[in-house]
Amino acid sequence: MAQARRYAGGVDGNRSLERGIEILRAFRPGVDTLGNGEIAERTGLPRSTVSRLTRTLVNSGMLDEVRAMRAYRLAASVISIGHAMRTGSPVLNAIGAMMRAESAKRRLNVGLATADRTMMVYLESIRYSPRAALRNVVAGQQVPMELTSLGRAYLAGIAEAERERLLKLFKRRSAAATKALLADVRTSIRSVERNGYCAVSWQPGVLAVATPIVLGGLPVYALNMSLQNVDRSEALAGEIGAYLNAFAAKCKEVLAGQ
Amino acid sequence: MAQARRYAGGVDGNRSLERGIEILRAFRPGVDTLGNGEIAERTGLPRSTVSRLTRTLVNSGMLDEVRAMRAYRLAASVISIGHAMRTGSPVLNAIGAMMRAESAKRRLNVGLATADRTMMVYLESIRYSPRAALRNVVAGQQVPMELTSLGRAYLAGIAEAERERLLKLFKRRSAAATKALLADVRTSIRSVERNGYCAVSWQPGVLAVATPIVLGGLPVYALNMSLQNVDRSEALAGEIGAYLNAFAAKCKEVLAGQ
DNA sequence: CCAGCGTTTCCACTAAGTGGAATTAGGGGG
DNA sequence: CCCCCTAATTCCACTTAGTGGAAACGCTGG
Incomplete structure (x- = not known):
């Protein structure tokens, strides 16, 4: 098999990071509040993955949690x-x-x-x-x-x-x-x-x-x-x-x- | 061993995403251009990891590559x-x-x-x-x-x-x-x-x-x-x-x- | 042309992440 | 007040995707 083994830390970039950014991108003018479900729909990611990534983004200060609505908003860090x-x-x-x-x-x-x-x-x-x-x-x-x-x-x-x-x-x-x-x-x-x-x-x-x-x-x-x-x-x-x-x-x- | 097994996709958030965000955060007024080495220093991440993550951030449109300086800048996406x-x-x-x-x-x-x-x-x-x-x-x-x-x-x-x-x-x-x-x-x-x-x-x-x-x-x-x-x-x-x-x-x- | 330095690639290793299924939490409505 | 219904979260077996030290690469200036 001539095909060289593709290693995971590979050239094509980090998957989780890519996905996290994609989540941030899902927010845009007119779409100011998103729940995990809606994010999953818009990005095509599985719900559990979205749940984990949004949690990370909240911890990193990029998202604010709107607990009342079970939803998220872009946080002040982004500006x-x-x-x-x-x-x-x-x-x-x-x-x-x-x-x-x-x-x-x-x-x-x-x-x-x-x-x-x-x-x-x-x-x-x-x-x-x-x-x-x-x-x-x-x-x-x-x-x-x-x-x-x-x-x-x-x-x-x-x-x-x-x-x-x-x-x-x-x-x-x-x-x-x-x-x-x-x-x-x-x-x-x-x-x-x-x-x-x-x-x-x-x-x-x-x-x-x-x-x-x-x-x-x-x-x-x-x-x-x-x-x-x-x-x-x-x-x-x-x-x-x-x-x-x-x-x-x-x-x-x-x-x-x- | 009473300690319950901690699963990796765990509650403490996604490591790569966290690190990627930390890299974005390393840029701030007065620090407009950073090479991988400098990023590694500022964030405390290993150089190879930084190299991979900055690549991902470029692909995701969050960083612009300044090839002449072997460095990166925040891209227009962030605004x-x-x-x-x-x-x-x-x-x-x-x-x-x-x-x-x-x-x-x-x-x-x-x-x-x-x-x-x-x-x-x-x-x-x-x-x-x-x-x-x-x-x-x-x-x-x-x-x-x-x-x-x-x-x-x-x-x-x-x-x-x-x-x-x-x-x-x-x-x-x-x-x-x-x-x-x-x-x-x-x-x-x-x-x-x-x-x-x-x-x-x-x-x-x-x-x-x-x-x-x-x-x-x-x-x-x-x-x-x-x-x-x-x-x-x-x-x-x-x-x-x-x-x-x-x-x-x-x-x-x-x-x-x- | 070579020396020196910073960046990228390689790769053995395995922890970290994945996602479907099960569980839990919330919040109306009966 | 309790019970459903919905949506989010956690669980966990699985394994791939990520890791980082070391080696290779490629500039750049001498």
């Missing part, structure tokens, strides 16, 4: 780890202040995101508002990769193989308008290649324009600028795109100098 | 989980908007925090600034429990046994000014019991006042109000304390109605 991530992000550190300044100067929203599986997650999202007292930052929010300018810019920035892998996943997910959607995505990608940016109106009345940021040794990021309460027009997209290209160039310059 | 936590927090959902309004009305900083081990972590921290354009929210930031009004209010709010456990930990940590510090902490706790709040100037020039929020079935939280560029005075502390008590009462009312 302190999240905070550490933002704090340690070299890209956000380098250009966060510039993003805020740019938002004020151009009077539009500026965001920075990267991928989490098939979603884009905002590292920072500065919402411009003339009444500046309103909330301005949403970090950690997810938006779908296929449907947003951010996601498509990201797709344009990553390696061929990874891109095709993701496109296949989108195909599998949305059985419906797949053909049109994928064509749309590819158009956006081509737009990035040609003009440096792509424009998408994912939500009605908001025009978003995004561009990838590719740096060796770091994940690919995407920068975007957006405006609410406007109609999508080529002219406007072009204008914002020009701002974005200029801003991204400045950012890359700063980032190149570590 | 999306953090975001889910904030989104799902019933307390933050119930009183977040009120906190913002209160900050504007009273012209001071308003914060909400809870414990992560021996640290307090902000779920929300609204920094009042007359020039409202400045950044306003810091979620996930940690401050030491023993030294802050937030932490001492928390200590006043939790059960006796847990409080004593924590106090013992503080004693072990800061070998130095322990006696005075612990007395100080107990004074603050008594202040909470008597007046509903305690006042501490942890950072020079900022006066912070905090009160616990205790709800059945949820972790204990602490609310605080603070002001920069002031001297600590009993009068001022009393004034802010009164505001805080009033505000906390309103919050508890809202929270009581789920």
Whole structure:
């Protein structure tokens, strides 16, 4: 038997840890409280295993037990780890202040995101508002990769193989308008290649324009600028795109100098 | 042998998962990039084990590999989980908007925090600034429990046994000014019991006042109000304390109605 | 090209984890 | 008040998945 013996502590990673993380991932906006049964269903893990792993996660401070409901919630630890991530992000550190300044100067929203599986997650999202007292930052929010300018810019920035892998996943997910959607995505990608940016109106009345940021040794990021309460027009997209290209160039310059 | 056989899938939790979480925890503000060796040192785990677990964490999307430095960084996933936590927090959902309004009305900083081990972590921290354009929210930031009004209010709010456990930990940590510090902490706790709040100037020039929020079935939280560029005075502390008590009462009312 | 160091892989060993079945705990409803 | 019903937890025979010291590997700077 030529097949070499596969040892358990092997290359494919630690099963329990993987499963524990998957449990944490089962909580997301809109799913704030989960019992062991529901977790088992969502993750496909056996009930007894879930019971043991949730116990561990509670002991480690990642979950809070809601005894009254026989359920769990994400604990405060997860945001302190999240905070550490933002704090340690070299890209956000380098250009966060510039993003805020740019938002004020151009009077539009500026965001920075990267991928989490098939979603884009905002590292920072500065919402411009003339009444500046309103909330301005949403970090950690997810938006779908296929449907947003951010996601498509990201797709344009990553390696061929990874891109095709993701496109296949989108195909599998949305059985419906797949053909049109994928064509749309590819158009956006081509737009990035040609003009440096792509424009998408994912939500009605908001025009978003995004561009990838590719740096060796770091994940690919995407920068975007957006405006609410406007109609999508080529002219406007072009204008914002020009701002974005200029801003991204400045950012890359700063980032190149570590 | 009376000792019942202890089975491995036992009550004490899953070892690998615990260790994986400990690795994530090793990253914190100021420690943004860690190699396997450094992780092994900080966590006390054997190098080969760390190597396997970090691989798993990369596969699960919790860590990014920085190949150039043979090191890892927290990945974007952690902030999306953090975001889910904030989104799902019933307390933050119930009183977040009120906190913002209160900050504007009273012209001071308003914060909400809870414990992560021996640290307090902000779920929300609204920094009042007359020039409202400045950044306003810091979620996930940690401050030491023993030294802050937030932490001492928390200590006043939790059960006796847990409080004593924590106090013992503080004693072990800061070998130095322990006696005075612990007395100080107990004074603050008594202040909470008597007046509903305690006042501490942890950072020079900022006066912070905090009160616990205790709800059945949820972790204990602490609310605080603070002001920069002031001297600590009993009068001022009393004034802010009164505001805080009033505000906390309103919050508890809202929270009581789920 | 080699030396030195940190990382990854190997592998014998077995404790640690697994999951189906049995048990227990909770919490309405009769 | 007690009894069901549901869902979570514990039990435990089984064995695989994980462990960690040692060896191999692969950078990087001299």
